[in-house]
Amino acid sequence: MWYEEQRQKLLVRFLLLAVGVIIFLVTNEPMAGAVLPSMNAGWRSVRTALWILRSDQRRGRARVCAAFCLATAFWQAAASALVSVILFGIVYHATGREPNLQRFAATMWMLAGGVVLTSIVGLAAGISAWILAIRVWVHPRLRELTNGDLEAAVDLSPQRCFNHAVFVIGTSLACPITCTFAFLLIEFRSGLFTGSMMIATYVLGVVSYWWLASRTVATHPAECWA
Numbered sequence: 001m002w003y004e005e006q007r008q009k010l011l012v013r014f015l016l017l018a019v020g021v022i023i024f025l026v027t028n029e030p031m032a033g034a035v036l037p038s039m040n041a042g043w044r045s046v047r048t049a050l051w052i053l054r055s056d057q058r059r060g061r062a063r064v065c066a067a068f069c070l071a072t073a074f075w076q077a078a079a080s081a082l083v084s085v086i087l088f089g090i091v092y093h094a095t096g097r098e099p100n101l102q103r104f105a106a107t108m109w110m111l112a113g114g115v116v117l118t119s120i121v122g123l124a125a126g127i128s129a130w131i132l133a134i135r136v137w138v139h140p141r142l143r144e145l146t147n148g149d150l151e152a153a154v155d156l157s158p159q160r161c162f163n164h165a166v167f168v169i170g171t172s173l174a175c176p177i178t179c180t181f182a183f184l185l186i187e188f189r190s191g192l193f194t195g196s197m198m199i200a201t202y203v204l205g206v207v208s209y210w211w212l213a214s215r216t217v218a219t220h221p222a223e224c225w226a
Contacts, residue, residue, distance in 0.1 A: 041080035042073030045140040045164075049073070052142070055150040060132050065224065067125035068138045071118050071168040076140070078114025078171075081107050115175050122172030126216050135218035136165040137225065153225035165217045173208045177201055 049069035056062035084107045129136050137153075139145065139161050146152040181201045218224040 039077065042076040045069045045073035045076060048138070048140055048142050051148075052138075052150070061134050061224070064125055064129045064132060064134050065136055065138050067121055067128070068136050068165050068168055069140070069142075071122040071125055071172070072138065072140060072164045074114045074117040074121060075164075075167050075171055076114075078111050078118060081111035081114060085111060115171060118168065119172045119175035122168040123176075126169055126172060126212050129216040130212065134216070135223040136216055137163050137218035137221045137223065138165055140164065150225065154222040156221040158220050161221075163217060163219075166213065169213050169217060170209060173205060173212065177205050177208070 046069070049066040052066045052069060053062050056065070085104075088104055088107070125136075128134075137158075141161070142150075142153065145156055145161060178201070181197055185197065
């Protein structure tokens with residue numbers, strides 16, 4: 001099992017390197033390799049999604065949970081890009097050296113793309129889970145945690161592993177709500193209106209998250225995988 005896992009990790013790194021080389025040859029832009037850290041961050045979640053689709057006999061649950069894993073991969077890619085942006089800022093303030101603008105732009109595109117894709121896939125998966133009355137519990141390392149046996153997921157401790165469906169639902173709702181707020185802020189530049197909109201946006205976000213999460217997010221793995 002250990003040998004197989006290490007072999008797969010090496011294969012993933014080789015594939016990512018090959019993708020980076022292909023991007024460079026096609027675009028002639030070395031900074032295009034900035035996408036590789038984000039791709040690597042979400043790869044395990046993609047593998048978990050494919051494994052769930054192969055392993056779960058309940059097809060509706062398999063598709064919903066696999067979609068949540070895919071949204072988690074996009075979320076991890078965005079988080080990786082955000083870390084890179086923060087590092088750019090730290091280096092700039094510490095040394096006064098501005099980051100490579102093209103590389104910075106590529107990282108920002110990865111951040112924005114990851115958030116948008118998380119929102120699209122996450123909302124679709126969340127609504128599907130609500131319609132099908134499925135409580136979702138997913139984790140990027142679900143396959144490793146269960147030693148490749150999906151039925152063992154019911155015995156996992158929620159204290160040991162955090163349910164990543166929470167991140168997916170939160171980001172999925174935050175993105176469209178924030179975009180709507182930004183649009184209204186640009187259209188109506190009033191101090192009183194801005195304050196009211198900030199409060200309304202916060203309340204809408206909290207209520208929306210509570211409503212959808214309370215109907216789709218499992219508090220224990222057994223609620224999803226029993």
